[in-house]
Amino acid sequence: MIELKNIGVQFSGRDILKDVSVMFNAGEIVGLVAPNGTGKSTLMNVIMNYINPISGKVILNDELEYTNKKNEVKMHQLVSMMPDQSDLYNQISGKEHLKIYSSMWNSNPKLIDSTIQELGMESYINKNTGTYSLGMRQRLCFAMQVVSDTQVMLMDEVMNGLDPTHVELISQILVKKKSEGKTVIVASHLLENLEKYADRIFFMKNGELILVNAISPGFEEREITTVRISEMTDSIKGEISKEFPETKVRSLPNGATLLDVRGYDSGELGNIVEFLKENQITEFSFGKVTLNDLYSMYYQEV
Amino acid sequence: MWAYFKFEFFQFIRNKKNIAIYVILLYFACYYALKIVPTYNPIEKVDVSEIEARYLPRAEFLKNVEIDKGTHYLTSYAVAIFSEWNEYDKARLDALKKHNMKEYAEATSKWYKYSDEMIFPDVMNVFYYNPGYYTYGNNYAKKDGHYAYLYSASRYKGYTEGKSNLSINVFEERTALQTLQRLLDSYLPLILIVSCILFTVDIVLKDRRNPTLLQGLPLSDWRKLIIKGLVSLLGSLIAIIPLSIGLLIIGGRNGFGAFDLPVPIYSFGKDLFSNILMWDYLVQNMLFIVFWFLFIISLLLLVSVLLKNEFVNLLVGSMFVIAEFIYFERGLGAVRNIQWYPTSYVQVGQVISGYRNYLYGSEALTFGSGLTVMGLCTCIFLFFTFLISNQKKFKLL
Numbered sequence: 001m002i003e004l005k006n007i008g009v010q011f012s013g014r015d016i017l018k019d020v021s022v023m024f025n026a027g028e029i030v031g032l033v034a035p036n037g038t039g040k041s042t043l044m045n046v047i048m049n050y051i052n053p054i055s056g057k058v059i060l061n062d063e064l065e066y067t068n069k070k071n072e073v074k075m076h077q078l079v080s081m082m083p084d085q086s087d088l089y090n091q092i093s094g095k096e097h098l099k100i101y102s103s104m105w106n107s108n109p110k111l112i113d114s115t116i117q118e119l120g121m122e123s124y125i126n127k128n129t130g131t132y133s134l135g136m137r138q139r140l141c142f143a144m145q146v147v148s149d150t151q152v153m154l155m156d157e158v159m160n161g162l163d164p165t166h167v168e169l170i171s172q173i174l175v176k177k178k179s180e181g182k183t184v185i186v187a188s189h190l191l192e193n194l195e196k197y198a199d200r201i202f203f204m205k206n207g208e209l210i211l212v213n214a215i216s217p218g219f220e221e222r223e224i225t226t227v228r229i230s231e232m233t234d235s236i237k238g239e240i241s242k243e244f245p246e247t248k249v250r251s252l253p254n255g256a257t258l259l260d261v262r263g264y265d266s267g268e269l270g271n272i273v274e275f276l277k278e279n280q281i282t283e284f285s286f287g288k289v290t291l292n293d294l295y296s297m298y299y300q301e302v
Numbered sequence: 303m304w305a306y307f308k309f310e311f312f313q314f315i316r317n318k319k320n321i322a323i324y325v326i327l328l329y330f331a332c333y334y335a336l337k338i339v340p341t342y343n344p345i346e347k348v349d350v351s352e353i354e355a356r357y358l359p360r361a362e363f364l365k366n367v368e369i370d371k372g373t374h375y376l377t378s379y380a381v382a383i384f385s386e387w388n389e390y391d392k393a394r395l396d397a398l399k400k401h402n403m404k405e406y407a408e409a410t411s412k413w414y415k416y417s418d419e420m421i422f423p424d425v426m427n428v429f430y431y432n433p434g435y436y437t438y439g440n441n442y443a444k445k446d447g448h449y450a451y452l453y454s455a456s457r458y459k460g461y462t463e464g465k466s467n468l469s470i471n472v473f474e475e476r477t478a479l480q481t482l483q484r485l486l487d488s489y490l491p492l493i494l495i496v497s498c499i500l501f502t503v504d505i506v507l508k509d510r511r512n513p514t515l516l517q518g519l520p521l522s523d524w525r526k527l528i529i530k531g532l533v534s535l536l537g538s539l540i541a542i543i544p545l546s547i548g549l550l551i552i553g554g555r556n557g558f559g560a561f562d563l564p565v566p567i568y569s570f571g572k573d574l575f576s577n578i579l580m581w582d583y584l585v586q587n588m589l590f591i592v593f594w595f596l597f598i599i600s601l602l603l604l605v606s607v608l609l610k611n612e613f614v615n616l617l618v619g620s621m622f623v624i625a626e627f628i629y630f631e632r633g634l635g636a637v638r639n640i641q642w643y644p645t646s647y648v649q650v651g652q653v654i655s656g657y658r659n660y661l662y663g664s665e666a667l668t669f670g671s672g673l674t675v676m677g678l679c680t681c682i683f684l685f686f687t688f689l690i691s692n693q694k695k696f697k698l699l
Binding site: 048050052066067068069070072073074076077079080081082083084087088089091092096100103104105106 | 511
């Protein structure tokens, strides 16, 4: 597990991370969600000690901190960050990249072939990476981190450039890594995917890390808390408020409207369905608020 | 560490700039061997007509001259010295006629020694060294001739004492090993040092092109730097391979020479030469050049972590190569402690052969002092690099 204690980072006097304290546990997938430029990468760079925070510390397994270069090496043996696809060496093959990472972390060499197979890279892995497409490069970067086989894995925009099949494939591997007891921290804009696989999701705003559950209590629970209506006119919204004065109605910048039905019984939920049907509204769903909706609520202005 | 070394070395040999340097060195080596070597025209060559042109008039003079009370003192002087001088010239001519190289070497050694004894102290300027030294603008022609004659005397003496096969090519220092010796005495060390600079300027800073791939490797910055230095050292040593192609070509044409051929070494204090064997001379040069590589690599590692700019690396490295050309003056060693400047040792072959001491008028520039100064500087550069790279907040990239 890895703990961040009171981390503060400033660039040009602006707070990028403000007193961030959080614990990432072993055997969990943590999602980081935020618009570009809000500090996701900075947070990962602090965890890797690529950036020196102005305050706070990173603690690994309750004992290791970046107090000296010796500790840094020890921590990098256990914490890795997925490389950026633009940083690959174009003149050498994907397999060479994997071998380098495997030998640098002294991991099991068998992981190289098994990862190639898992990610379906056999057909191109021996070609120079200069010939790879964006998706192939992205898969290679992911594979490099897998073969490094570290306890904590940081991935910034891991799903970039991947088709849905490979997004799913990589997600499955992440779940497998989680089951092996690894801490996987993923920054991604594929919110539905994160929602599906992440154990905890954090939003970042104004330099702070906010657990999604704190914004929307019950987000992580499996119960009906929300009726989501894709499109609805303002007049119908007004009527709903009159008809169901106890129900909170929330309009999102993405056009959706959310009705808070937390604690409603089936009779009350039936009344709402009846009302929507009477007003010719057919596109609605029961469930909990989606990550997309929360993102829209939290980051997009109306 | 071994994995990182392999990774760095793999990058090094695939680096387009480095490949270009090896190709250029190979081109230079071939061009030198095929175009320049055949035009080599030593001042001190085996030239029968030159010996005859000197010997015959003097023999004629000695045969016909009559010495009496009225004879000019210079005529008497000529009679006194020409007899022995001509003896040596005659012995040289006879040896060449008999193709007896050993005898030629013996007579030539004596001839050079005797000639220098006659010419160097001659304040009346009636005798001169080979005209090849008296070139336009050379104010030190007599000193150059003095050095060359003593050098040749010692060299030929070495040939008589040694067991290696002698030939005209050996006498004129045209064989592959002797050409290498001549090159070490001139620009070859500079070429190797400049190659080392070019290999090293980007060895640290190239990683800025792949930061996310390399930053998180579980290896300390200090170790990374040391491994990079070792790779650069190995790469610089490999530069010898393309250059040796040129030597093979020369060897095929003029013979390879032998490792037990003599190489004269000058001692300033005694104004004397003593011979060492070719292999010894080459080993000393190699060791000295390796020290230069270590000096340059440690310097550029330090500049890389301090200033993080490849152009600055190139500038600083080049400064150390050209600095001596800026302050060099004949006789300067008598007034300045030039032996403490690492830059004074850039002409590696000349330092080992003692020629640099002869030019500086000093006895301080020696193989030992060179290794001490270069080694000390290398340790200082590495020490500071160690301190900087172990700073908690230091980032290599």
